Amino acid sequence: MSRYNRRAEVNAGHARAQGVTRYYAVTYRPGGATMPTNEEFQQWMDAVACHGDKQAFAALFKYFAPRIKGFLMRSGSDAALAEELAQETMVAVWRKAASFNAEHAGVSTWIFTIARNLRISHFRRLPASNSLDEPGMWSADEQAADAPDAPDERMFIEQREHSVRQALAALPSAQAQILRLSFFDGQAHPKIAQELGIPLGTVKSRIRLAVNQLRRALDEFNPKS
Amino acid sequence: MIQHHPGEELLLTLAAGHLDSGPAVLVDAHVERCASCRAQWRQLQAIGGALIDDAEPALLETHALARTLERIDARDGTSNANGSIQRTITTPRPPLPNGAIWPRSLHGSTISRWRWMGPGMRWSRIELPHEPNASLHLLRIAPGRSLPIHSHDGIEFTQVLCGSFDDGRAVFGPGDFDAADGNVHHQPIVRDSGECVCLAYVSAPLKFDSKLAAVIGRWIGM
Numbered sequence A: 001m002s003r004y005n006r007r008a009e010v011n012a013g014h015a016r017a018q019g020v021t022r023y024y025a026v027t028y029r030p031g032g033a034t035m036p037t038n039e040e041f042q043q044w045m046d047a048v049a050c051h052g053d054k055q056a057f058a059a060l061f062k063y064f065a066p067r068i069k070g071f072l073m074r075s076g077s078d079a080a081l082a083e084e085l086a087q088e089t090m091v092a093v094w095r096k097a098a099s100f101n102a103e104h105a106g107v108s109t110w111i112f113t114i115a116r117n118l119r120i121s122h123f124r125r126l127p128a129s130n131s132l133d134e135p136g137m138w139s140a141d142e143q144a145a146d147a148p149d150a151p152d153e154r155m156f157i158e159q160r161e162h163s164v165r166q167a168l169a170a171l172p173s174a175q176a177q178i179l180r181l182s183f184f185d186g187q188a189h190p191k192i193a194q195e196l197g198i199p200l201g202t203v204k205s206r207i208r209l210a211v212n213q214l215r216r217a218l219d220e221f222n223p224k225s
Numbered sequence B: 001m002i003q004h005h006p007g008e009e010l011l012l013t014l015a016a017g018h019l020d021s022g023p024a025v026l027v028d029a030h031v032e033r034c035a036s037c038r039a040q041w042r043q044l045q046a047i048g049g050a051l052i053d054d055a056e057p058a059l060l061e062t063h064a065l066a067r068t069l070e071r072i073d074a075r076d077g078t079s080n081a082n083g084s085i086q087r088t089i090t091t092p093r094p095p096l097p098n099g100a101i102w103p104r105s106l107h108g109s110t111i112s113r114w115r116w117m118g119p120g121m122r123w124s125r126i127e128l129p130h131e132p133n134a135s136l137h138l139l140r141i142a143p144g145r146s147l148p149i150h151s152h153d154g155i156e157f158t159q160v161l162c163g164s165f166d167d168g169r170a171v172f173g174p175g176d177f178d179a180a181d182g183n184v185h186h187q188p189i190v191r192d193s194g195e196c197v198c199l200a201y202v203s204a205p206l207k208f209d210s211k212l213a214a215v216i217g218r219w220i221g222m
């Protein structure tokens, strides 16, 4: 079963349970690689964190390392740098596995943030090991004592990860394109505007529309907010 | 209650990892304090997760896994001791008024002592370890005092740590974030409730109306 079929089924379950209508994004993927379930990711993370399980690590590596490298190459890194950062990201996954907080992010999102931070460290010429020992590149990623999150957020994380993907797929293509370019191109938005031949104001308004649409899709999933 | 937020575009640029360190420190300082921006920050990072899942898998070098495991073995044992001890050494920081707390996003930066720049007005220079030239300052202004009227050649970001000011556009209080550009010509006046401390970043020197203020601005580096 393809990852999207599997997702569609899971999400259809959620949708039926909640009695709401949703759209399903079934995207054609060349190669048709099956995505491990979020549960499998969690189990592997636990095994790495608690037992230093190298087989579980190898499973995470097999899925993520080529994708991190692909993501970084798409973002403009050359193959050698992308390989280096992908390996360093996986070293960090091993070392920081115990600090993975399933209440804040899904595994893919957590790994994205590590790869992103290592790329920043690289361009700031900080040694990779340095950034690994830091409490975190962004204080926003840590729990703020004076502004705690809802205690029962954990159960919604998986839904959030699903619904972000659904909402992305459901965005008008012009909005989705701007979001992707914002991640990939390391370019200031004025440059994106220039490249697409649209005014900067349009870029900004598409970003605002896209982010608001994402938020609406997520709010729909999360009855508390 | 936080009223003014950085907005989608800045949060997105920060989440994508493409915001320069200077502005990033301010936006990060806001997000650590603002629950609603933090929720949005996590959503935007989840886009990154989705893009990783969707990325075209690239062919790894041969033995990439073995190499990675070697790196892990090489670093286990050596790492924690040295690294974390160095990290705990922090440079002294100037005192803040009661009730104000240091944003954690300033972790690792060097913060000068308070310097006088006029009656009831002090400033401190912040140096980021990896980008010492970024124009980042703390301003500490007494109640009723105001900054000289100015406009901007670039952008000016402000994150309020304590107190509040009114610049004619709006009132900015603790936790609020403001972005001003060439379209904004303003004079922030600190309200009577107490001393106001702000974190300020400018991408280009401010354009002061008065010559004296311009001299002081150049001296401070704002």
Ligand SMILES: [Zn+2]
Pocket: B002, B004, B005, B006, B030, B031, B034, B035, B036, B037, B038
């Ligand atoms: Zn906010």
